[in-house]
Amino acid sequence: MNRDSPLARFARDFSESRLALAGLGLLAGVLLLALFAPWIAPQNPYDLAKLDLLDARLPPGSKAGPGLTLSMYALGTDGQGRDMLSAILYGLRVSLTVGVTSGVIALTIGALAGVLAAYLGGRFEQLLMRVVDIQLGFPAILVALILIAVLGRGTDKVIVALVTVQWAYYARTARSAALVERGKEYIEAARGLGLSPARIVLKHLLPNALPPLIVVATVQVAHAIALEATLSFLGLGLPTTEPSLGLLIANGYEYLLSGKYWISVYPGVALLATILSINLVGDQLRDVLNPRLAK
Amino acid sequence: MLSFENVSKRFVRRLDAIERLARRLGAGVSEHTVHAVDRVSFEVAKGEVVGLVGESGCGKSTVGRLACGLHEPTDGRVRFEGSKRAIQMIFQDPFASLNPRMRVQEIVGEAPRVHGLVDAKGADDYVAGLLRQVGLDPAMRSRYPHQFSGGQRARIGIARALAVQPAFLVCDEAVAALDVSIQAQVLNLFMDLRERLGLTYLFISHDLGVVRHLSDRVVVMYLGRVVESAPAAELYATPNHPYTQALLAEVPRLDRRGRDYAPIRGEIPSPLAPPPGCHFHPRCPHATARCREAAPELKQIANGRLSACHLNG
Amino acid sequence: MSAVLAVEGLVTEFSTREGILRAVDEVSFSLAKGEILGLVGESGSGKTVTGFSILGLVDPPGLVASGSVRLGGEELVGAPEEQLRRVRGKRIAMIFQDPMMTLNPVLSIETQMVETVLAHERVGKAAARERAIEALGRVGIASPAERLSQYPHQFSGGMRQRVAIAIALLHRPEVIVADEPTTALDVTVQGQILFEMQRLARESGTALVWITHDLAVVAGLADRVCVMYAGRIVEAGAVGQVLDAPMHPYTRGLLDSVPAAAAPGARLHSIRGSTPSLARLPAGCAFRERCEKADDACASQPPANDREGRRVRCHHPLC
Numbered sequence: 030m031n032r033d034s035p036l037a038r039f040a041r042d043f044s045e046s047r048l049a050l051a052g053l054g055l056l057a058g059v060l061l062l063a064l065f066a067p068w069i070a071p072q073n074p075y076d077l078a079k080l081d082l083l084d085a086r087l088p089p090g091s092k093a094g095p096g097l098t099l100s101m102y103a104l105g106t107d108g109q110g111r112d113m114l115s116a117i118l119y120g121l122r123v124s125l126t127v128g129v130t131s132g133v134i135a136l137t138i139g140a141l142a143g144v145l146a147a148y149l150g151g152r153f154e155q156l157l158m159r160v161v162d163i164q165l166g167f168p169a170i171l172v173a174l175i176l177i178a179v180l181g182r183g184t185d186k187v188i189v190a191l192v193t194v195q196w197a198y199y200a201r202t203a204r205s206a207a208l209v210e211r212g213k214e215y216i217e218a219a220r221g222l223g224l225s226p227a228r229i230v231l232k233h234l235l236p237n238a239l240p241p242l243i244v245v246a247t248v249q250v251a252h253a254i255a256l257e258a259t260l261s262f263l264g265l266g267l268p269t270t271e272p273s274l275g276l277l278i279a280n281g282y283e284y285l286l287s288g289k290y291w292i293s294v295y296p297g298v299a300l301l302a303t304i305l306s307i308n309l310v311g312d313q314l315r316d317v318l319n320p321r322l323a324k
Numbered sequence: 325m326l327s328f329e330n331v332s333k334r335f336v337r338r339l340d341a342i343e344r345l346a347r348r349l350g351a352g353v354s355e356h357t358v359h360a361v362d363r364v365s366f367e368v369a370k371g372e373v374v375g376l377v378g379e380s381g382c383g384k385s386t387v388g389r390l391a392c393g394l395h396e397p398t399d400g401r402v403r404f405e406g407s408k409r410a411i412q413m414i415f416q417d418p419f420a421s422l423n424p425r426m427r428v429q430e431i432v433g434e435a436p437r438v439h440g441l442v443d444a445k446g447a448d449d450y451v452a453g454l455l456r457q458v459g460l461d462p463a464m465r466s467r468y469p470h471q472f473s474g475g476q477r478a479r480i481g482i483a484r485a486l487a488v489q490p491a492f493l494v495c496d497e498a499v500a501a502l503d504v505s506i507q508a509q510v511l512n513l514f515m516d517l518r519e520r521l522g523l524t525y526l527f528i529s530h531d532l533g534v535v536r537h538l539s540d541r542v543v544v545m546y547l548g549r550v551v552e553s554a555p556a557a558e559l560y561a562t563p564n565h566p567y568t569q570a571l572l573a574e575v576p577r578l579d580r581r582g583r584d585y586a587p588i589r590g591e592i593p594s595p596l597a598p599p600p601g602c603h604f605h606p607r608c609p610h611a612t613a614r615c616r617e618a619a620p621e622l623k624q625i626a627n628g629r630l631s632a633c634h635l636n637g
Numbered sequence: 638m639s640a641v642l643a644v645e646g647l648v649t650e651f652s653t654r655e656g657i658l659r660a661v662d663e664v665s666f667s668l669a670k671g672e673i674l675g676l677v678g679e680s681g682s683g684k685t686v687t688g689f690s691i692l693g694l695v696d697p698p699g700l701v702a703s704g705s706v707r708l709g710g711e712e713l714v715g716a717p718e719e720q721l722r723r724v725r726g727k728r729i730a731m732i733f734q735d736p737m738m739t740l741n742p743v744l745s746i747e748t749q750m751v752e753t754v755l756a757h758e759r760v761g762k763a764a765a766r767e768r769a770i771e772a773l774g775r776v777g778i779a780s781p782a783e784r785l786s787q788y789p790h791q792f793s794g795g796m797r798q799r800v801a802i803a804i805a806l807l808h809r810p811e812v813i814v815a816d817e818p819t820t821a822l823d824v825t826v827q828g829q830i831l832f833e834m835q836r837l838a839r840e841s842g843t844a845l846v847w848i849t850h851d852l853a854v855v856a857g858l859a860d861r862v863c864v865m866y867a868g869r870i871v872e873a874g875a876v877g878q879v880l881d882a883p884m885h886p887y888t889r890g891l892l893d894s895v896p897a898a899a900a901p902g903a904r905l906h907s908i909r910g911s912t913p914s915l916a917r918l919p920a921g922c923a924f925r926e927r928c929e930k931a932d933d934a935c936a937s938q939p940p941a942n943d944r945e946g947r948r949v950r951c952h953h954p955l956c
Contacts, residue, residue, distance in 0.1 A: 034468065035424070035425060035468065155340070213421075214415040214416070214417055214420045214421035215420065215421050215422055215423045217389075217394055217413070217415070218413065218415065218421060218481070218485075219423075220394060221392050221393070221394055221412060221413050222409070222412070222434075222435035222484070222488055223409045223435065223438075223439060223488070224434070224435060224438060225438075228438070232434075236425045237423070237424065237425055379823035379824060379825060379826075380823050473911055475911060503680055503850065503912070504679060504850065504852075504891055504894050504895060505679065505890065505891065505894050505908040506907075506911060507894070508894035508895075508905040508906065508907035508908075509907045511896070511905055512904050512905055512907060515902070530823065530824065532824070533853075533895065533896040533897045534896050536896065536901055537896035537901050537902070537905070538896075538902075556901060557901065570825065571824060571825065574824050574825050574827070574828035575853075576827075576831075576851065576853035576854045576856065576857045576858075577853050577856070577857070577897065578852060578853050578856045578880060578892070578895060578897060578898075579856070580853075580857050581856055581857065581877055581880075587828035587829040587831075587832050588825055588828070591796065591826070592793070592823065592825070592826070594793075
């Protein structure tokens, strides 16, 4: 029986693209690295006591000091003597946490708002959609910058800014999907059977409006990570004590021209791999979920 | 058991803020009103099967939804002897009428559980019993809709309606999407259920042959209005209203070979702009000046027969 | 009488996850000038795929695997796309169930019809326009010159289908394949279109393949009928003979299932079971599991039985 559940069918359809499977594999790898960073990183990059300034700006492959579990700095060190590999692993963790957390919160808020708008219609829907339109009219980076300026710095403030920027996409997509589903006869049947509006929205409308939202979510999480990286690069993002990939790139920027590329480039590669894998998975999700929607 | 008293339903597409502004500035934007149902009155007695026929734009689907309470009438009253749940609808599209993400067990069992007709423990057996009643194997109740054929999905829809123990079923083109051989099976099921459960039906369809087979009485609609109503056999034998006559003449029949078609002229007008007076006059071979000016009343022309045509007097 | 369209042993296969499925399994029939052939079947019978196969419109994962389709002597199966394009629209045309499969919603009718004319003939635009107006008139559209400049959304469903038919008629093709063109239309509109098609076949000698599930339409319109089941033609013959004295149990079952066949209120006869999926066809006769007359002999493919211009594929024909 489980073989033919919507989930099993979806898994089969998804696996048809090798590129997407590769993307999924890469994404899984990135996630695992981030998850287990504290255990696999050769060094704790936040422990200032362990850092040796004399080891600063060493190229990849240099012999490591005593503070490392490995015998060499695999990817070199940065301006403070931090092992790049460890910094990148922790940075991935931070970037992903912030990106996924803000994505999930924005998804929840946006999906509920959009589905409610579709179900209730009328003034509520008009009002909500105008708010969404206005919100989407502003460039994301501008809104984020203004919010950070107003709220101040800090991880939670950055998440608030990212949620504010993203929820509107989810709301708009959720509303369209819910509108399509609302016209279908099974919703009319649910009404005729006397089910409460709350039950109809949560049990019938929302689950069927979910597929396009998942596609939006993958793209949006990638955007959120990129946006956070931009903010950090500009010095307005997360606190410097817990650097994300963006901050790492920013820190290494000044060394690029003097040939010490590894301080910027490797974090950049990690960021690229993350966003690329998310996009590959998202592309296949879109293809798989859409033709089924058309049915 | 069900009665429509001068019921009208209009769908108005209101102008939004921008369009109102445009109109103020002189643009020719106006509200669109669809007169889906126009002063319709009829009754369905307990235990009866009333067939409702008509073509696109006649309003029969809207009438069905008004009967079930899915729409509210703009004018007039819809009276039903029984709770809102006692009247259930069977839908046309076997694909869209079932929630694709719910198992059959849930689809059929959700409403009775929510309304306390059965508790969580008894739900399983209750659903199994219902599925058997509609001719499905109860072992399939943990499957999803897409794993069933069109005819099986139609039966699931019927089981879902029966789960809340209705007294009245409104079938809105319930067999239109099915193949002939499956259609016959589902029609037989409707007739069985009528006998076994004492159900009353409002059977909405564009298929005159199916309606004739199932119905005690038939109501014919055109562009939102009832044009004729009569016992089934009489309607098909001696149709009174020119539209009913044309409709019956046009229906292809197995015994008419190599026909020379002589169709009625013109198209069905849009419900947005129905013709004045009698809606059918532009296409009617017997139209007079009076037909253009005044809409005919639905009058009794014989025992149990009503017709809305000036030619009757 | 030489056939204007001769289909012989047509086989169309689809590659799916469940294997190679034969949607059209050795279908053969022929069509004379001015003849109307009804191709009848329920969903999954392969009738639509047959229509598409004749015009070479089957896309991957489908493929016309073998057989022959001769249009006035010209072989279409396996012909290069260039040749098919010359023939489509000019000598053989198709009408679909949804007129929007023919019509482009963003182009005016005039643009689309003139384009179709110019695709096959070198005439001036004005001449093409005249042809378009004449074709619209032939399908019963009032004030054709004015309606020419309109867009599809300005026409009702029935009118759109007439426009699609008019486009099919522009080059006065020898054969028109019509795939359920009136199924989605109202009864009165259907009557009008059937009237036009009948007049067309009589006046201009266009041969018609009318694909439908509705036996009653075939009864009124067609000269001959082929009944399809699971990709095979199970019975073929003149309309009167097949409908009055069907030889195949499936045809008999279909005729008996129609509401008009039973007294009002009585139980309808129904064929038990449902159409098997093409991936799980029984060995031998595809209809065995639903047939009252089936026995062990039916485990082998039934032979084609030709008798007095009628053909049936059954081990136990009814007469």
